[in-house]
Amino acid sequence: MRKVFDLFKHHSECSFFPVLDRADKPRGLVCEKDLKRYIYSSYGRELLSNSAYRKRLIDFLTPCPSIDIHCPAERLLEAYAAADSPPGMIMTENFTYAGFISQAALLQIVDSKNLAAARDQNPLTRLPGNNTIIDYVQQVLEDHCQDYCLVYFDFDNFKPFNDTYGFRIGDRAIALFADLLRKLLPRQSCFIGHVGGDDFFAGFRALVHEDVHQRVSDLLDQFQHEAQSLYDAATRERGYIEATNRHGDLVRFPLLSCSAAMLWIPATAAAFTLEDVSQIIARLKKSAKASPIGQAEATIDADAITGERPDA
Incomplete structure (x- = not known):
């Protein structure tokens, strides 16, 4: 947990990080909002770093949808829409972590596809x-x-x-x-x-x-x-x-x-x-x-x- 605190400290622009297991398979996200009560507590950092407290990184994981990087954009957008407003999507390749696409980037994909569809729409049948x-x-x-x-x-x-x-x-x-x-x-x-x-x-x-x-x-x-x-x-x-x-x-x-x-x-x-x-x-x-x-x-x-x- 000390590493987690250090990550958020040195990357203040980030509000979450993807978490992988030893085989580089995504497990979810660790979000800053879930740690705030510890961050702003006088002894929160020390408490989480104490092995006797029995709180580990896995206890703070937030589920995040993942999809293969080679899937078409429609599948990506469908998977995101079916989730509960996650901050983005984890991309995988052969079931291992390949990257993360943010909510803002997903909205850009939606906007560009809607614009292209509008331009290509048949005027009679829509x-x-x-x-x-x-x-x-x-x-x-x-x-x-x-x-x-x-x-x-x-x-x-x-x-x-x-x-x-x-x-x-x-x-x-x-x-x-x-x-x-x-x-x-x-x-x-x-x-x-x-x-x-x-x-x-x-x-x-x-x-x-x-x-x-x-x-x-x-x-x-x-x-x-x-x-x-x-x-x-x-x-x-x-x-x-x-x-x-x-x-x-x-x-x-x-x-x-x-x-x-x-x-x-x-x-x-x-x-x-x-x-x-x-x-x-x-x-x-x-x-x-x-x-x-x-x-x-x-x-x-x-x-x-x-x-x-x-x-x-």
Whole structure:
């Protein structure tokens, strides 16, 4: 305890110090506020230094959350938010002490992420845009602690719908889907974004396959049902619209729906790049549009891609 008093004496700018065991593993913090009644007592220092008093450094430890230094910033902020307003976070590497990040530094991270998100936000849906989505996928690929599922949503037959009813109604369809994403997907474990136009993105973290499948299916069904309100009564009754295709031919197009390409990324997945993920999802999009239920999925396992197929 004499060493503790000397530390606070020679580093008056510090109000706490991280405490490590002999293996450099963090045990918590020793805080000046917990020692004040001894510091300001005439005999407090001598009392704590007396082995007969039986007060040791471990008796003054305050718990402090710790997290691996390689975890993404979102995990860092989640761990801090779940704690009881600690002065910061202990950073570890291979479970040993690597450093300390202060409360002020954490607030700077929050501010910078909020500013970047605001700049990247889609003006129509108020959802994160491409830059934020790319950052999220990169963090997923670097996070080997949890399983993820990346889902790419793409409207079916949106161009003829947009050409027939105009951009204002087209924007209503896009806003409708964004509202359903917010309503039907769990905020605690799901990231949602707007790639642009009629393309959307969702990232599920640590959810079982059955739960993700059910939520995605419910979302697609709900959108297909509610999108019918955007058509006139006669078109709803017919179940299709007539419009020209890319070749200039007049053809019948089904009413609006949406397809979903799902890419599972387990914590044990092999090292893949953003380009790899983009190419896999592009192939899955084609499979999803060919599927009778509008879904296709693949899994990145420890060595390669498996199960790249449309759902049946």
